[in-house]
Amino acid sequence: MRSPTTTCLKESVIQSQAAQRATRRLFCALLGVGAALSMANAGADETLAARQAASWASSCVTCHGSGAPVKGSSIPMLAGRSASEIEQKMRAYARGNTPGDVMQQIAKGYDEKAVARIAQWYAQLKPQASQ
Numbered sequence: 001m002r003s004p005t006t007t008c009l010k011e012s013v014i015q016s017q018a019a020q021r022a023t024r025r026l027f028c029a030l031l032g033v034g035a036a037l038s039m040a041n042a043g044a045d046e047t048l049a050a051r052q053a054a055s056w057a058s059s060c061v062t063c064h065g066s067g068a069p070v071k072g073s074s075i076p077m078l079a080g081r082s083a084s085e086i087e088q089k090m091r092a093y094a095r096g097n098t099p100g101d102v103m104q105q106i107a108k109g110y111d112e113k114a115v116a117r118i119a120q121w122y123a124q125l126k127p128q129a130s131q
């Protein structure tokens with residue numbers, strides 16, 4: 001015959017195992033939520049960064065167009081050009097190494113990080129014919 005103590009001990013072991021399982025399940029669920037949240041956060045960061053880049057680039061769009069050149073303008077299009085070429089040209093304007101009517105002034109207004117983001121934004125655009 002089992003003593004009440006043995007039964008109680010067994011039950012408490014069973015309970016603690018169940019509790020452990022529950023804790024593990026909760027922990028796993030939380031890990032999952034954490035991972036999902038951090039992924040969502042990374043997505044939000046990327047969206048924010050993309051919006052920031054598009055916002056910086058919007059000041060170039062007036063003259064350089066976005067995907068297509070500005071109608072009737074002879075200002076070169078930047079869409080689809082390599083990011084490093086755009087960055088290099090911007091650096092040269094900012095240092096006064098390339099003559100320009102407006103770009104020397106404009107290029108001075110952006111730090112390297114902003115120029116890199118704008119250049120990436122333009123590089124990923126597909127160039128189209130003027131509409």
Ligand code: HEC
Pocket residue numbers: 056057059060061062063064075076078085086089090099100101102103104106110118
């Ligand atoms: C007011 C109009 C105007 C705006 C705004 C403008 N640009 Fe320009 N960009 C020009 C002109 C005009 C040139 C030709 C050089 C010159 O006269 O300064 C040029 C040339 C360039 C070139 C060299 C193109 C080549 O083929 O050699 C790059 C790169 C460039 N701009 C990048 C930018 C970026 C990036 C921005 C936004 C931060 C910007 N530009 C904003 C008018 C503009």
